[in-house]
Amino acid sequence: MGSRYLGRKLSQAALTIVAIVILNFLLFRAMPGSPERILLRNPHITQEQLEAVRARWGLDRPLIPDQLVDYIASTATGDLGYSLKFQGKPVVDVIADSLWPTVLLIGLGELVAITIGLSIGAYAGWKRGGVVDRVGSGISLILYSMPYFVIGMPLIIIFAAGLHWFPTSGMTSVGGRPTDPIGQLVDLGRHLVLPLVTVALGLIGSYSIIMRSAILETRSEDYMTTARAKGISDVRQLRSHALPNALLPMVTIIAINLGYVVAGAITAEIVFNWPGLGSLTVTALSARDYPVLQGVFLLLSVAVVLANLVADVVYGLLDPRVRS
Amino acid sequence: MTASTVVAVPNARREAWRLRLRGARDFARRFLRRRDGLVGVLVLLVFAVVAIAPGLFVGPLETAVSATGLPLDPPSSAHVLGTDELGRDMLNLTIHGARISMTIGLLATLITIFFGAVIGIVAGYLGGWADTALMRLTDFFLVLPTFVLAIILAPVLLEIIGTDAEFLGIKATLLVIVAVIGITSWATTARIIRSQVLSVKERMFVDRARVIGSGSGRIMRRHIFPNVVNLIVAQSVLTFATAVFTETTLSFIGLGDPFQPSWGQILNLAQATGAPGLGAWWYILPPAACVVLVVLAFTLVGNALDDVLNPRAGVRR
Numbered sequence: 001m002g003s004r005y006l007g008r009k010l011s012q013a014a015l016t017i018v019a020i021v022i023l024n025f026l027l028f029r030a031m032p033g034s035p036e037r038i039l040l041r042n043p044h045i046t047q048e049q050l051e052a053v054r055a056r057w058g059l060d061r062p063l064i065p066d067q068l069v070d071y072i073a074s075t076a077t078g079d080l081g082y083s084l085k086f087q088g089k090p091v092v093d094v095i096a097d098s099l100w101p102t103v104l105l106i107g108l109g110e111l112v113a114i115t116i117g118l119s120i121g122a123y124a125g126w127k128r129g130g131v132v133d134r135v136g137s138g139i140s141l142i143l144y145s146m147p148y149f150v151i152g153m154p155l156i157i158i159f160a161a162g163l164h165w166f167p168t169s170g171m172t173s174v175g176g177r178p179t180d181p182i183g184q185l186v187d188l189g190r191h192l193v194l195p196l197v198t199v200a201l202g203l204i205g206s207y208s209i210i211m212r213s214a215i216l217e218t219r220s221e222d223y224m225t226t227a228r229a230k231g232i233s234d235v236r237q238l239r240s241h242a243l244p245n246a247l248l249p250m251v252t253i254i255a256i257n258l259g260y261v262v263a264g265a266i267t268a269e270i271v272f273n274w275p276g277l278g279s280l281t282v283t284a285l286s287a288r289d290y291p292v293l294q295g296v297f298l299l300l301s302v303a304v305v306l307a308n309l310v311a312d313v314v315y316g317l318l319d320p321r322v323r324s
Numbered sequence: 325m326t327a328s329t330v331v332a333v334p335n336a337r338r339e340a341w342r343l344r345l346r347g348a349r350d351f352a353r354r355f356l357r358r359r360d361g362l363v364g365v366l367v368l369l370v371f372a373v374v375a376i377a378p379g380l381f382v383g384p385l386e387t388a389v390s391a392t393g394l395p396l397d398p399p400s401s402a403h404v405l406g407t408d409e410l411g412r413d414m415l416n417l418t419i420h421g422a423r424i425s426m427t428i429g430l431l432a433t434l435i436t437i438f439f440g441a442v443i444g445i446v447a448g449y450l451g452g453w454a455d456t457a458l459m460r461l462t463d464f465f466l467v468l469p470t471f472v473l474a475i476i477l478a479p480v481l482l483e484i485i486g487t488d489a490e491f492l493g494i495k496a497t498l499l500v501i502v503a504v505i506g507i508t509s510w511a512t513t514a515r516i517i518r519s520q521v522l523s524v525k526e527r528m529f530v531d532r533a534r535v536i537g538s539g540s541g542r543i544m545r546r547h548i549f550p551n552v553v554n555l556i557v558a559q560s561v562l563t564f565a566t567a568v569f570t571e572t573t574l575s576f577i578g579l580g581d582p583f584q585p586s587w588g589q590i591l592n593l594a595q596a597t598g599a600p601g602l603g604a605w606w607y608i609l610p611p612a613a614c615v616v617l618v619v620l621a622f623t624l625v626g627n628a629l630d631d632v633l634n635p636r637a638g639v640r641r
Contacts, residue, residue, distance in 0.1 A: 020468070
């Protein structure tokens with residue numbers, strides 16, 4: 001791959017991340033009430049004490065560039081400040097605690113949705129106007145119009161509250177949790193099913209819609225006419241000509257979609273009380289724990305930027321045309 | 325010479341009107357052939373009527389004080405859709421929710437489309453460094469997880485404007501939701517409109533306007549805008565769908581106003597009460613079904629308009 005293409009994409013991603021950090025800084029400095037007033041809720045505080053506090057936190061120095069440079073430097077070294085809600089725990093630790101449940105949920109959800117959504121979309125597009133296309137496209141459009149929590153709530157009513165097949169909330173059983181590792185894994189699995197189905201269903205709608213139109217687009221290409229003229233079988237036309245070309249744009253779309261997936265996962269986590277970043281965000285939101293909110297925003301935006309970078313690089317490897 | 329000019333002007337005007345009328349008839353004929361679009365329009369008309377005059381159907385919005393039923397009562401003849409945990413009639417709440425959800429959706433759409441259209445037209449027409457700068461900004465907003473940005477932006481904006489602010493009877497919390505949706509979702513529109521402007525500005529009439537001395541502002545208003553207005557209309561309808569979707573989600577996670585409950589806010593209360601775990605389906609189904617119906621209807625109409633107004637856009641979705 002051309003190093004210029006790679007270099008351009010890398011510098012774009014780096015610039016975007018710097019812009020995100022600056023946005024994060026400005027956003028929370030735009031709020032009325034300087035930081036020391038929130039933290040020193042003492043009416044009897046003297047001017048000298050206030051000055052001392054401001055000096056200690058560097059608040060007496062100009063906002064730009066001094067404070068901004070400090071902020072970028074400490075962010076770069078992984079210091080995101082301290083949580084207001086969780087007894088002054090470092091934000092990094094608070095976020096790290098709820099990271100892996102979200103990664104598990106989104107990771108598996110993406111995997112299931114990509115497999116099923118792309119298959120349905122490809123088949124529907126290939127047999128355009130057939131039963132699968134009409135039913136599948138209809139259901140996809142409905143799923144596409146549903147916020148994740150609107151998918152999750154009925155699932156709880158039917159499969160947890162009604163049929164008692166799965167627990168209603170949480171990630172592990174509260175009482176009587178199995179002690180052996182296999183029992184614990186089964187316990188986790190039982191809690192995971194409904195949130196996972198919710199995230200997957202939310203994604204399948206958009207993935208199958210996009211895949212269907214990608215297949216439809218490749219069908220009108222010249223090389224498909226050639227393939228048909230050569231007389232190769234329907235299955236081989238799909239497998240070795242239409243699919244590879246239709247899957248190409250999906251790489252980018254799945255990466256771009258990550259931001260929406262995260263948003264959806266936040267609401268799915270609330271519905272199922274899943275102890276991930278989504279539940280953390282809502283707890284921090286209701287407690288107005290700005291350092292944690294800032295940290296979550298930073299983490300998620302950087303993750304999305306990196307996912308886009310990876311997609312660009314993969315796309316460049318797969319398709320030489322975009323490198324020029 | 326003078327005589328022919330005087331005669332030519334009204335003729336040209338009549339000709340323009342005739343063309344416009346033919347265009348409208350042509351559009352109506354093609355749109356009427358789209359069954360999905362028509363179903364969407366029908367659904368939206370029903371919701372529009374309900375949103376304009378909710379009191380006509382169910383009386384004033386019930387509050388904790390004026391609640392008419394028992395807490396969490398399943399559907400019965402007195403309350404066809406059951407009641408919530410305060411004993412408020414669910415039909416009453418859902419119908420009043422339509423007004424709030426649709427109003428926020430409409431205002432957020434107007435802001436989004438205004439910024440998207442202005443940025444798209446200016447960037448596309450002016451080109452050069454203005455285009456580069458505006459498109460960098462657009463790309464930045466496209467890559468950001470806008471929903472997460474909306475979540476942190478909302479409390480910050482609320483602190484800035486103050487919780488007591490009000491505009492046209494809409495409370496600060498809801499205004500903030502409108503603003504936040506506008507700020508975070510104009511980028512897609514800007515991109516789509518810019519690419520259309522790029523092809524429109526190469527057409528002959530733009531050169532002619534420039535030759536007779538029209539300024540950039542006038543060309544953008546009088547010559548570029550009318551030629552992308554189709555796209556703006558289709559994009560507005562699709563944006564409305566996302567705006568309602570986003571409003572519902574933001575209210576659901578607790579950014580709504582309990583005293584002006586939108587559908588998302590009702591679902592937030594349902595979740596806080598533990599309605600799903602209690603199997604209280606009547607608390608969830610009405611607002612959830614409304615959200616899905618409205619978003620779906622806007623998407624259907626938007627797609628149909630997109631196909632009819634921009635036939636060369638080809639197969640989308």
